[in-house]
Amino acid sequence: MEPLWDGRRKELELLLKEFGVSLKCPEKFYEEGSALAEEVFKILQQKSKYTFAGRYKGGSFGKKTDVLEADLDLVVVCNRVHLPLKEVLDDFEKVLTLYGKELKIKENSIKKTERSLYFCFDNLIEVDLLPAVYIHNQEDIWKKIEMDPKNSFYYNPSFVDKQIAFLKCQPGDTHTLIRLVKYWFKNLYFEKHVMGGSAMMELISVAAVGQKNWGKGPRPLTMLKAFHKALDIIANLDSLRLAFSLKGGSKWKRLSDAELHLQNTNISDIVPKVIGLQTTLEKKCFIIDPANPFQNFLDEGMNSADVIQKMKTFATETQNTLKEIERDVKLHGTKFLLALFKPHPAALTNLTTLLLPNYVTIDYDYPYSSPYCDMEVRKQEVVTDRKMKNAMKALKRRLLSAINAVAKGNPDKFTATDIENVVNECVKTSFELNDDLATVKRDGHEEMDITLSIPYKLCRQPYAVRFSMKWE
Structure with missing residues (x-):
């Protein structure tokens, strides 16, 4: 096919960028969510029998990658607790139930799962409250995860500050690209829950941007190119080997395949070199959480082969659709977006x-x-x-x-x-x-x-x- 002419490319580039920005939740969501969250933290700190080492507004809210109907993920890091955190959840549930009216929690909305408490405020903001284990010595926690990798997901809330920091340092319009990719992902149906789906879309979007500068250089990165690249990565998910390493200060770098093979992953080595289990790095595909290097989102225990295959199929279908409609000069504005999504x-x-x-x-x-x-x-x-x-x-x-x-x-x-x-x-x-x-x-x-x-x-x-x- 002939390349897009400049006018059409610029039109679609602006359209995608503006649409990606518009997907961010309204400021009212941030203002109300933050105020209500602080009240929850305050009551828990005063009335819970546990002491806190930290509290965070995590998830897409904290990472600023929210898309439309985002919920509020609250993380409370507790001192002197151990997995599983059932007793902590029981205690938090009692406090929130007792002070629910004062906290403006919707009546009968509190639900307890294995790892979190769900509830809804009167203003309809939904909340997931997760207790977390305080990490004094990171290597000690990683040793525990290395011994029992199946439970690595339980430690995720403990790394919330690193999850936020990883995305905070990403360049240019990366957060806008993430919203577009997450918006696409949220419209898919997999028959089963995709574990860590939003986090995967974030990491894939970061990989699509790579080391390029937005709008700079002889072949500048544009939103259209970046969205294409993200779809390409998902379409080849069963061969994706994605891991990141901290390269001084707060800069993260995607590790090349050659670097992945060279990594020595013994836990006794210097901590920044630990990016995953050797058994993970030997696999054909993986997406390793930069904050929790022993969590692989493509592990069979998290997401099955049929989920990965479905992602590949959906991305391939969307990529083919995008290539067709971006050359259809009759499709402008809303018509283009409706055809794409x-x-x-x-x-x-x-x-x-x-x-x-x-x-x-x-x-x-x-x-x-x-x-x-x-x-x-x-x-x-x-x-x-x-x-x-x-x-x-x-x-x-x-x-x-x-x-x-x-x-x-x-x-x-x-x-x-x-x-x-x-x-x-x-x-x-x-x-x-x-x-x-x-x-x-x-x-x-x-x-x-x-x-x-x-x-x-x-x-x-x-x-x-x-x-x-x-x-x-």
């Missing part, structure tokens, strides 16, 4: 394995004041039955992607009709191999099992798409 066909994503709803009710321009998604559950089975819950989550992600491609891709010119059209197309694509969907209605939300509210702004006025579902 459109949901993959139901056949490819195996959506037919989900228990999709039989009835759908949609209100396309519902007056709505919150910048956060809401979920009204009228039938508890929807959030407890695995097949129903996965169907709801898959449809929600598809709707989020489609709505924001319109609302953020062309913020000053889209109409309510544009929102209606893109939502209808999303529903049509999602149910194309399913004959059980009844006629889509615009009213009767209260009769449905669950209602999702997905916010957007039209002419600076807040609205939401209300999407209700019912199963027979």
Whole structure:
């Protein structure tokens, strides 16, 4: 194919960059989230029986790589605790339950998992609270992980400061690229949970940028080139060997294949040389967490071969789509973004394995004041039955992607009709191999099992798409 002419390249470059910037959560999210988090930290510090060595706002919030419906990851580093942290979680749950009203935590929203506490504030910001083991001597922790690598994931919160520092030092528009790649990833369906999915997208985006300078040199790196490169990396995921090493100060460098073979990974060596287990480095593919060098996101214990294969397939499909549509001069603005980030066909994503709803009710321009998604559950089975819950989550992600491609891709010119059209197309694509969907209605939300509210702004006025579902 002929190369893109300069005008078209510049148009798409600006479009992708502006769209990537727009995916960042609103400032209100940062302001409210930070204030509420500080109150939680304060109460836990005063009322918990454990003492703290540190507290962090981690995850995409702390790393500034949030995309749209981000949650708030809070990490509390505790003194003199050991894995597993069940007793710490029990203690934190008691404190938060007792002071929930004062902390503006939504009633009955606190849920405990094996490693964290989930809850939701009254303003709809969702939270994952993770206790962490205090690391006094890093080598001691790494020895423990080396002896029991299957539990390395439990130590992740202990490295939260290093996770934040790694991304903080990345150059130029790397964070914007990360948002684009994570936005693409969030629209995919894998049938099972992808462990460390967002973190993988961050590291792959950093690798796509490499040592190049944004917009400098004879062949400057652009957002379009970087996005292409990230897709290429994911399309070849089963041969990717990705690891980083700290090169003085706060500068990180991706290690070449030759350097990976030369590394001596004995724990007794100098700590900066430790980048992973020898058994990991001998594998065909790996993505090693720079903060926790014994965690490999492509390890069979974290993500299976079929998940990796699906990522490869999705990236290849998107790469082919991008090559086609970037040369279609009829596709501008929102049309280009919708074509690029459109949901993959139901056949490819195996959506037919989900228990999709039989009835759908949609209100396309519902007056709505919150910048956060809401979920009204009228039938508890929807959030407890695995097949129903996965169907709801898959449809929600598809709707989020489609709505924001319109609302953020062309913020000053889209109409309510544009929102209606893109939502209808999303529903049509999602149910194309399913004959059980009844006629889509615009009213009767209260009769449905669950209602999702997905916010957007039209002419600076807040609205939401209300999407209700019912199963027979």
